[in-house]
Amino acid sequence: xxxxxxxxxxxxxxxxxLEEEDVLGHILPLFxxxxxxxxxxxxxxxxxxxxxxTIVTTDTVVLGRDWLDAWSSAADIGxxxxxxxxxxxxxxxxxxxxxxxxxxxxxxVSLEWVVDLxxxxxxxxxxxxxxxxxxxxxxxxxxxxxISVTALGNLDGEPVLRSGARPGDRVAVCGSLGLAAAxxxxxxxxxxxxxxxxxxxxxxxxxxxxxxxxxxxAGASAMLDVSDGLLRDGGRIARASGVVLELDPVxxxxxxxxxxxxxxxxxxxxxxxxxxxxxxxLATFPDDLPTGWRGIGSVRAPRPAEAxxxxxxGRTARQTGWDHFGGGGAGTDAVGDDPRQG
Amino acid sequence: xxxxxxxxxxxxxxxxxLEEEDVLGHILPLFxxxxxxxxxxxxxxxxxxxxxxTIVTTDTVVLGRDWLDAWSSAADIGxxxxxxxxxxxxxxxxxxxxxxxxxxxxxxVSLEWVVDLxxxxxxxxxxxxxxxxxxxxxxxxxxxxxISVTALGNLDGEPVLRSGARPGDRVAVCGSLGLAAAxxxxxxxxxxxxxxxxxxxxxxxxxxxxxxxxxxxAGASAMLDVSDGLLRDGGRIARASGVVLELDPVxxxxxxxxxxxxxxxxxxxxxxxxxxxxxxxLATFPDDLPTGWRGIGSVRAPRPAEAxxxxxxGRTARQTGWDHFGGGGAGTDAVGDDPRQG
Numbered sequence: 001x002x003x004x005x006x007x008x009x010x011x012x013x014x015x016x017x018l019e020e021e022d023v024l025g026h027i028l029p030l031f032x033x034x035x036x037x038x039x040x041x042x043x044x045x046x047x048x049x050x051x052x053x054t055i056v057t058t059d060t061v062v063l064g065r066d067w068l069d070a071w072s073s074a075a076d077i078g079x080x081x082x083x084x085x086x087x088x089x090x091x092x093x094x095x096x097x098x099x100x101x102x103x104x105x106x107x108x109v110s111l112e113w114v115v116d117l118x119x120x121x122x123x124x125x126x127x128x129x130x131x132x133x134x135x136x137x138x139x140x141x142x143x144x145x146x147i148s149v150t151a152l153g154n155l156d157g158e159p160v161l162r163s164g165a166r167p168g169d170r171v172a173v174c175g176s177l178g179l180a181a182a183x184x185x186x187x188x189x190x191x192x193x194x195x196x197x198x199x200x201x202x203x204x205x206x207x208x209x210x211x212x213x214x215x216x217x218a219g220a221s222a223m224l225d226v227s228d229g230l231l232r233d234g235g236r237i238a239r240a241s242g243v244v245l246e247l248d249p250v251x252x253x254x255x256x257x258x259x260x261x262x263x264x265x266x267x268x269x270x271x272x273x274x275x276x277x278x279x280x281x282l283a284t285f286p287d288d289l290p291t292g293w294r295g296i297g298s299v300r301a302p303r304p305a306e307a308x309x310x311x312x313x314g315r316t317a318r319q320t321g322w323d324h325f326g327g328g329g330a331g332t333d334a335v336g337d338d339p340r341q342g
Numbered sequence: 343x344x345x346x347x348x349x350x351x352x353x354x355x356x357x358x359x360l361e362e363e364d365v366l367g368h369i370l371p372l373f374x375x376x377x378x379x380x381x382x383x384x385x386x387x388x389x390x391x392x393x394x395x396t397i398v399t400t401d402t403v404v405l406g407r408d409w410l411d412a413w414s415s416a417a418d419i420g421x422x423x424x425x426x427x428x429x430x431x432x433x434x435x436x437x438x439x440x441x442x443x444x445x446x447x448x449x450x451v452s453l454e455w456v457v458d459l460x461x462x463x464x465x466x467x468x469x470x471x472x473x474x475x476x477x478x479x480x481x482x483x484x485x486x487x488x489i490s491v492t493a494l495g496n497l498d499g500e501p502v503l504r505s506g507a508r509p510g511d512r513v514a515v516c517g518s519l520g521l522a523a524a525x526x527x528x529x530x531x532x533x534x535x536x537x538x539x540x541x542x543x544x545x546x547x548x549x550x551x552x553x554x555x556x557x558x559x560a561g562a563s564a565m566l567d568v569s570d571g572l573l574r575d576g577g578r579i580a581r582a583s584g585v586v587l588e589l590d591p592v593x594x595x596x597x598x599x600x601x602x603x604x605x606x607x608x609x610x611x612x613x614x615x616x617x618x619x620x621x622x623x624l625a626t627f628p629d630d631l632p633t634g635w636r637g638i639g640s641v642r643a644p645r646p647a648e649a650x651x652x653x654x655x656g657r658t659a660r661q662t663g664w665d666h667f668g669g670g671g672a673g674t675d676a677v678g679d680d681p682r683q684g
Contacts, residue, residue: 038395039501045399045435045493045567047501050392053380057387058442060478091386099399102490104446136402141486147479148444150400150492151387159381159389224386292347 003110004143006069008089012110023111034131036097036154041134042161048098048133048152055153057088063145066241071187074113076203079121081149085322086128087225087279089153090212093160096128097304101135102148109145117147157216160283164243165222169284171297174211176201177230177252178268183276185267195262207279211292215283218290223283229274233282233309241284245310273312279309346485347450348411354452362479365453369460376473378439378496383476390440390475390494397495399430405487413529416455418473418545420462422619423491425547428470429567429621431495432554435502438470443477449474451487459489470551499558502625507564507583511626513639516553518543519572519594521608522616524601527609537604547619553634557625565625571616576626576652587626587652589639615654 005341015023033040039047061081062069072080101121103114125132133152138145183202186192192199207225215223220270222237234245252272260268284299302308375382381389403409414422428438443463444458465658467474475494521567523613525544528534534541549567557565564579576587594614602610626641644650651658 044430045397050396054392087384
């Protein structure tokens, strides 16, 4: 990880020397209120109108590990960290209502960067009609910038867990697959111009938030958002539910084709099967799929001595993904045949 | 700030090389559920039973800035960061129901330290009957350890804001004043043995959580928790309400006496008037004080050309406190006479 900040982060007035209230004075006016917000941030705490069940989740991004200064603007990062938390709320079947944002940063980061970050946060919140409920602004050692988001949402009815998939259910996706990973691949290889949509998706995920409550209403039996890759996240549903997900590569061919021209056929399959940060929704349905969802496979019971898991064209697919302490890249559960050679 | 971790943090098995799920396997069993917790952490998000109004707040502590390895065990820090967030919920008049915890850490920190941290978190949660609703565990550059907590609470009735103090109200406190600051002073001067209660309060604040809803029910017109010092926090009520708080030094004499033997008379006044991290509750009441609260002054309207603020024995008191970016120690609003010389 970098111990020095790049020029994107430091161009302008450094936070060092500014009062916290001055910084907040530049940021807070960017955040819109919402009908759910009874007491806005600024007192000891905010007060949010809630119903019987509230969904809560949190996620953190760290400079140098989750994003690189050279690849993402502050607004991109603000947008992304909010969007991925809202996706978790949607993946339970809920409607996001609010977020809390914590920025812990090297005080050599500029006020301008922080204001741009806040703009990205505000944009992602406005798109989802979500209020900023609070936050914290703290200094960190040199080179450190991290942003932590907690999201809240309202849940009508029952939550859609990972554990409810049953044999006979259909496996379906709402949203794209592999675009964000292809974008990351292109940024890594300094080829961003080869697929600007993929690069944009990497920088600013666009989770189909409305599809979460929609799927819940349509009787989805299990759901999550694709944050660590179709195989790894599908494996989570499979293990939690004690089932096997059989994915149909034909149903994924269009996703592969979408990025194959830019990254090559082999990498395209990697992106679609194992690419993270897409934040599309993956669910299982006992009945017909709701509008906007597309079938990519089916659920069956494990055969004798077969472990729950994900198969592609009947074979165990490579499991790749990201583990924060075990090291990036290939996961430790990388086993089995490559379905593309099947 | 330190770029190397002390032995307290690194003694044992480093996180580096462990899978995130292995680490969580040691931590999650320490956390108790609660009747409010409908879906525990482990899915995309947790689901909490809520009522019409939910209080939310967040706060972060960073190694080297908010605590020193040599002064606080991991369990102390876990306890403290939870307690200070729960105090914010209580200070709105609410009952805390849940917390989310994010740990971003140098992977050379040991599993044992993290488990001890989780024990302190669990103890503070259990004392308040609060559930852990989720969290995040991420790696950070060398030397960085930070813990972020978001707390939720249920609010019956109206929130108690900072802006409701009115001329004629009484100013009151529930809990101690100056103990945590005296403890910090003793730790700084390597004299912890001179007042072990004060040092313990510095390490583990003990906010009177039940006094928050109690004060709300008794008609408190304004309230907050004393996190940055009586003068600075009192000033927040004064400015938000457009009033002057007149504090009576006689009413504070017992607080001063409590620590004067250990830190000296002058420092004791500093601790009581300006000491942070106490997390006692400061409120204003138009009517009689509820049980457990003690009067320390009164509220009046500003005189012509007088700004809202806090007076001690009729004089502007020194305003000290902590500002994250402006540098620690004396704040920039340090003006006026020293009331101890008045």
